[in-house]
Amino acid sequence: MDAAQTTKTVRTTCAYCGVGCGILATPQPDGSVAIQGDPDHPANFGRLCSKGSALGETLGLDGRLLHPTIDGERASWDEALGRVAETFSRTIAEHGPDSVAFYVSGQLLTEDYYVANKLMKGFIGSGNIDTNSRLCMASSVAGHRRAFGSDTVPGTYEDLEQADLVVLVGSNLAWCHPVIYQRLAAAKAERPQLQVVLIDPRRTMTADIADMHLAIASDGDTALFSGLLRHLAAVGAVDQSYVEAYTDGFEEVIGAVGQMTVAQVAEATGLKPHAIASFYELFARTEKVVTVYSQGVNQSVQGTDKVNAIINCHLATGRIGRPGMGPFSITGQPNAMGGREVGGMANMLAAHMAIEDAGHRRIVQDFWASPTIADKPGLKAVEMFQAVADGRIKAIWIMGTNPVVSMPDADAVAQALGQCPFVVVSDVVAKTDTMAYAHVALPAAAWGEKDGTVTNSERRISRQRPFLPLPGEARPDWAIVTEIARRMGFDAAFAYQSPAEIFDEHARLSAEANAGTRDFDIGALAGLDRAAFDTLSPVQWPQPATGEKATADTRFFAEGRFYHPDRRARFVAPAQTDLQSQTPGEAKTLLLNTGRVRDHWHTMTRTGLSARLSAHIAEPYAELHPKDAERLGVNEADLVTVASDRGEAILRVLVSERQKPGSVFVPMHWTSQNSAKGRVDALIDAATDPISGQPGLKSTAVTLRRFAAAWYGFAVTAKRPVTNGLDYFSLARAERGFRLEAAVAAELDDPTALAERLMGVARSAILSYHDVSGGAYRFAAFDGERLLGAFWLSRSPVIVSRSWASERLGAEHLARDRFRLLAGRGGADRPDPGATVCSCFSVGVNEITAAVVSGKAVTVGAIGELLKAGSNCGSCRSEIKGIIDGVELKHSA
Numbered sequence: 001m002d003a004a005q006t007t008k009t010v011r012t013t014c015a016y017c018g019v020g021c022g023i024l025a026t027p028q029p030d031g032s033v034a035i036q037g038d039p040d041h042p043a044n045f046g047r048l049c050s051k052g053s054a055l056g057e058t059l060g061l062d063g064r065l066l067h068p069t070i071d072g073e074r075a076s077w078d079e080a081l082g083r084v085a086e087t088f089s090r091t092i093a094e095h096g097p098d099s100v101a102f103y104v105s106g107q108l109l110t111e112d113y114y115v116a117n118k119l120m121k122g123f124i125g126s127g128n129i130d131t132n133s134r135l136c137m138a139s140s141v142a143g144h145r146r147a148f149g150s151d152t153v154p155g156t157y158e159d160l161e162q163a164d165l166v167v168l169v170g171s172n173l174a175w176c177h178p179v180i181y182q183r184l185a186a187a188k189a190e191r192p193q194l195q196v197v198l199i200d201p202r203r204t205m206t207a208d209i210a211d212m213h214l215a216i217a218s219d220g221d222t223a224l225f226s227g228l229l230r231h232l233a234a235v236g237a238v239d240q241s242y243v244e245a246y247t248d249g250f251e252e253v254i255g256a257v258g259q260m261t262v263a264q265v266a267e268a269t270g271l272k273p274h275a276i277a278s279f280y281e282l283f284a285r286t287e288k289v290v291t292v293y294s295q296g297v298n299q300s301v302q303g304t305d306k307v308n309a310i311i312n313c314h315l316a317t318g319r320i321g322r323p324g325m326g327p328f329s330i331t332g333q334p335n336a337m338g339g340r341e342v343g344g345m346a347n348m349l350a351a352h353m354a355i356e357d358a359g360h361r362r363i364v365q366d367f368w369a370s371p372t373i374a375d376k377p378g379l380k381a382v383e384m385f386q387a388v389a390d391g392r393i394k395a396i397w398i399m400g401t402n403p404v405v406s407m408p409d410a411d412a413v414a415q416a417l418g419q420c421p422f423v424v425v426s427d428v429v430a431k432t433d434t435m436a437y438a439h440v441a442l443p444a445a446a447w448g449e450k451d452g453t454v455t456n457s458e459r460r461i462s463r464q465r466p467f468l469p470l471p472g473e474a475r476p477d478w479a480i481v482t483e484i485a486r487r488m489g490f491d492a493a494f495a496y497q498s499p500a501e502i503f504d505e506h507a508r509l510s511a512e513a514n515a516g517t518r519d520f521d522i523g524a525l526a527g528l529d530r531a532a533f534d535t536l537s538p539v540q541w542p543q544p545a546t547g548e549k550a551t552a553d554t555r556f557f558a559e560g561r562f563y564h565p566d567r568r569a570r571f572v573a574p575a576q577t578d579l580q581s582q583t584p585g586e587a588k589t590l591l592l593n594t595g596r597v598r599d600h601w602h603t604m605t606r607t608g609l610s611a612r613l614s615a616h617i618a619e620p621y622a623e624l625h626p627k628d629a630e631r632l633g634v635n636e637a638d639l640v641t642v643a644s645d646r647g648e649a650i651l652r653v654l655v656s657e658r659q660k661p662g663s664v665f666v667p668m669h670w671t672s673q674n675s676a677k678g679r680v681d682a683l684i685d686a687a688t689d690p691i692s693g694q695p696g697l698k699s700t701a702v703t704l705r706r707f708a709a710a711w712y713g714f715a716v717t718a719k720r721p722v723t724n725g726l727d728y729f730s731l732a733r734a735e736r737g738f739r740l741e742a743a744v745a746a747e748l749d750d751p752t753a754l755a756e757r758l759m760g761v762a763r764s765a766i767l768s769y770h771d772v773s774g775g776a777y778r779f780a781a782f783d784g785e786r787l788l789g790a791f792w793l794s795r796s797p798v799i800v801s802r803s804w805a806s807e808r809l810g811a812e813h814l815a816r817d818r819f820r821l822l823a824g825r826g827g828a829d830r831p832d833p834g835a836t837v838c839s840c841f842s843v844g845v846n847e848i849t850a851a852v853v854s855g856k857a858v859t860v861g862a863i864g865e866l867l868k869a870g871s872n873c874g875s876c877r878s879e880i881k882g883i884i885d886g887v888e889l890k891h892s893a
């Protein structure tokens, strides 16, 4: 496809989550891009969430990496590629193939992923390619392979709409898979008998559609589902004919979980026996059940056992592979599934073949005509960075992921990279916490420029198509990898001219010697020429060349045909049956739970560019139950230091009843680019699940203490503020500049000097006001009528309307504002909209509350009519409902 600048609408797929929504992108004559949901895409039928709708705001070139660099200096592609190929070849020659590694990402396209895997496993001859999917999907992959003999997701999105019971385990669907959440909410509105059960220690926004919320203790899931299996057997809910015809190991598992009485489950999960019993009864009597699970299950040191405990219940009842039924592991990243298809993980081969299987190795090696083939699994992510630390790995290439932020024990990862002789980073942005360690930086094509395929959670392959030209010297990841491979001497095997050729090879390999023995077969998609590849419509696998192709109704395993050699599924008993949930040991410790917020994506390299998305939650926070806040002597808006034996973070306190007592929730998104100490993974222990190697990212013991700030500050600045000298800061985009929360621990000799530095203006240009009695300072600087910056400094957390202050950066008539900025509480003369709830129309929490309190609008629909909030993408509808419920609760109390 020609990516020349046009104003033609291009059909593509969202850059973010594994829902895989179709998007219509239309470049505008003014250089902006209009983004709409694709009404014909079967994942979203036109819907988009707040992140998807804001994609147009993240396409600017500000901050992009546009040229290769070597040791921080601009270099030509020829020099950079030469350095990478040479250093990898030399390292392999001197220290063997296992002395090098690739750490890649579920944000790569299938074609990028395919060539990276082929180069490492078939040509370098090592298994040392692993991916951020290790932190994400590895336990699901391992659980699927144990139960089914293959990494198969049996169902489809429609199953959630057709079910009578949807159980959400460790999934914050409302914020993390918003369009699936909207489909589920719509189905429930139409058919109220559809029951939703949420199993999550926190009462997340997803709880708003749940009929039952089980606030389970961390890692109580294995016990809960083992107890459920026992209950199903006890009440005769087992489908004997399915179990006998298609499975193995049922008796053994029943033997193993026989002890899991409701009382014991209650002890292991912290749940009330009657709540457990009603969940079990509901599950037992409802035929059409889908169990959706995500990171509350996978990111655990018993993640694989959790997955199998869930799958056991579906196998026992035969509720799998039929409409409205099945276990459903929902994927996180846009191409988590595609990465699994190409075998991009250290313990897989390619096309769902097994690295341990000599027959599979032969198939792949013959097909690739490769000099070698990795014959054992490589190092999994956590081990890989440990091997970098102890010098076993001497050259690493990181593509499309930011491990210094997202890996557990992240400071150790940073240190390892700092000592590593050769680090290559391919990214789309110039400055990341990981890029700081790159000897060679390679500029990759970003969303909107990339061309290839992704596979979503329901096995649907969709095209990502370019609609923007490649900026600067950026190149697509597949092109960078193949160029390196050629320079390492593997010209013939990496002679691709386009992603279409790579996709064709991937499709052919999936069919090679397959004949129905492997689930992943897209042989029918082989042989597409460029034109056919360009027009490829979203399609689910399997798509074998001969035999049954997937249709909307295709599911796996309704009639067995699993992928173990005997074609039977396996029941898997959890390793421990004397399960204990994790509870904090000492009174002073809390259990640290981590995850996502609605409007940010991972390490914020892209969502952080949007002021609108940043206005939902602008700071890294520690969410605490009121009882814990009281016990620990901290208040809302205080700053706290949260520490483990690995590291510490400084965060803003958010007190909420949604949090489970004894635990603290911290989002994973903040980095050293936008915060002083917001990288939560610095605190997290690198313990992993023994089977999947996935780290437990959701239960680390931590302590929490008040951060004694001498001064708290808030600033809005036109230029990026200089943050040196701040013990705490959190930096976010505002509409025409930046907004900054700040604090310092020591007394300030000269507060004006701090203002000068932050705003980047000379002292002489700063107007200031010092409230001697309250000890507060206010500073502002102007260029004519234009505000360059304003800075509030006070002894307690600054009270000023953040949105009002941010808007001043672009305000035209500042004559009167000058006084307001300096006098008293800025914006106090008009209602403060409060933190953004609806990012599409920038509607704040106070505006919604006021509408409800006044009685002008008391339903989500009425709020939409009155304020427009929630009437576009719908991502905030559950929050609006939460606000309405909260107001009603107060008024009825």
Ligand SMILES: Nc1nc2c(c(=O)[nH]1)N[C@H]1C(S)=C(S)[C@@H](COP(=O)(O)OP(=O)(O)OC[C@H]3O[C@@H](n4cnc5c(=O)[nH]c(N)nc54)[C@H](O)[C@@H]3O)O[C@H]1N2
Pocket: 017, 018, 051, 136, 169, 170, 171, 172, 173, 175, 176, 177, 199, 200, 201, 202, 204, 216, 217, 218, 219, 220, 221, 294, 295, 296, 297, 300, 331, 332, 333, 593, 594, 595, 596, 597, 598, 599, 600, 601, 602, 698
């Ligand atoms: N807005 C947004 N959406 C995203 C992403 C993003 O960065 N931002 N990232 C995408 C990616 S890659 C992924 S993997 C998905 C993740 O999607 P989710 O898995 O839904 O998101 P998380 O917030 O990581 O975790 C889900 C929930 O697990 C709960 N939990 C913690 N411990 C336990 C436990 O022991 N048992 C149970 N049952 N629950 C527990 C947490 O309280 C949390 O609410 O989101 C995708 N979508």
Ligand SMILES: Nc1nc2c(c(=O)[nH]1)N[C@H]1C(S)=C(S)[C@@H](COP(=O)(O)OP(=O)(O)OC[C@H]3O[C@@H](n4cnc5c(=O)[nH]c(N)nc54)[C@H](O)[C@@H]3O)O[C@H]1N2
Pocket: 105, 107, 108, 132, 133, 135, 136, 137, 295, 299, 332, 333, 399, 400, 401, 402, 403, 405, 406, 407, 408, 426, 427, 428, 429, 432, 444, 445, 446, 447, 450, 477, 594, 595, 596, 601, 602, 603, 604, 605, 606, 668, 680, 681, 684, 697
């Ligand atoms: N504590 C804690 N830690 C976690 C999690 C958690 O829940 N809690 N979740 C884990 C999970 S599930 C995940 S998936 C990871 C995600 O963690 P990461 O993968 O580290 O997060 P991203 O910010 O998505 O990193 C992607 C990087 O690739 C760049 N990029 C974007 N597009 C492209 C491209 O096309 N090509 C290239 N070469 N680069 C590109 C981006 O600029 C960014 O720097 O975090 C994990 N870490």
Ligand code: SF4
Pocket: 014, 015, 016, 017, 018, 019, 020, 021, 044, 047, 048, 049, 050, 051, 052, 053, 177, 178, 179, 180
């Ligand atoms: S749900 Fe949102 S983030 Fe996920 S694919 Fe759809 S639009 Fe993108």
Ligand SMILES: [Mo]
Pocket: 135, 136, 137, 332, 333
């Ligand atoms: Mo993920």
